[in-house]
Amino acid sequence: MQNAALRWWLGLWLLSSCWLAVAEAPTLWGIPLSEYAQRRAKLRQLLESDQIAIIASESTPPTRLKFRQESNFMYLTGLEAINGVLVVLPEGSPLSEDVVLFLPRQSRVSRLFEGALPEPNARTRRESGIEDIRERGELREFLSEALKAHPRVLVNRLARTALGDLIREANPEAQIASVERLMARLRVIKSPAEIALMRKAVEASIAGHRALAQRLAPGVHEYELEGAAQDAFRRHGSEREGYPMIIASGPNACILHYNANKRRVQAGDLVLVDIGAEYSYYTADITRTYPASGKFTPRQRELYQAVLDALKYAEKEAKPGITLAQLHQKVVAFFRNHPLRARDENGELKTLDHFFVHALSHMLGMDVHDLDPNLPLAPGMVFTIEPGLYIPAEGIGIRIEDDYLVTETGVENLSRALPREPDAIERMVGASKRRR
């Protein structure tokens, strides 16, 4: 009896403490609501007194692609709203508002088509932590007042197209510019919650690489490899790819934006695989180059080693204070000084820097080429390093890419669990096991 009572009280205590834990730290998409509030507060601080930020959500549910909220709207609200508009005012504004979210009321028919969307109601206030949510129809009147005190209007791309007329009507003198420079300053430093999501994205992407390499053998189509990677992404909780997969075999590896993925892999090909899973609106971006038959030729291997050495050199040089442009120049010099040579399209022998034709790095986050404020590296930034060599005359394209978190003293390779040494790469390829 006593025991049963104790268990009852213990159960009640556990239940209530669980409930309290959830109630204390509510999240949306893995990010605490308090963090969304901090982001909005920070944007307010960055705005000058005559500026105002207007950030529109996606406007229509797409028919051909899965819905994905615009990254800046998502970053500031956490809401998958349609036709929403977030207005952010500077700290010293004469208006009493600081942040106002305008949302449309949903019709009965729309609810049947799209399911329930965020509306101006108590539920959305509670879910988002945004207190001032109004009817979308009130935006026009609000702007005609607000743009008097704030004629410099910073917009995201969706607001520029959807609300340009409304803004000019509210204030014909309004100067419209992009909000992306400010958003880049906010988004470039990742919080612990964001880094946790990016680790999940990396984990799913590594699983995709492993599944794809396992499936790789001469005769397989590039799109079959795509399916293998996608299956592994989904099994690791990824909703979608962060960008179209590049699965480029043989000569396709020298087409940098190739993503048709329809060729049949031939024996002796190198297969360049550039894929990234998105997890809760954050994406990874990892590239490996695999020998289709499970074994590099001597020439493929020496070029592969040159790219890998360039990557290792860059990650040693990467630390707070250096810019991505400086890091890029270091790798160009590394390739220029490398003893290997290759022939260009005219048969002329060239140093390796001639075959490294793209940027070494980019910022990574909600978008694969994430907004970049062009600042020196600082702790909390996440970026890629991806040297590559593309030699059409030899039908060889090689790229190796990992994702890095900047620490106080250097970088942490987030994707280090995925092999990249040439022997380990050979062992990953399915064909190599079937051969033995």
Ligand SMILES: [Mn+2]
């Ligand atoms: Mn990349």
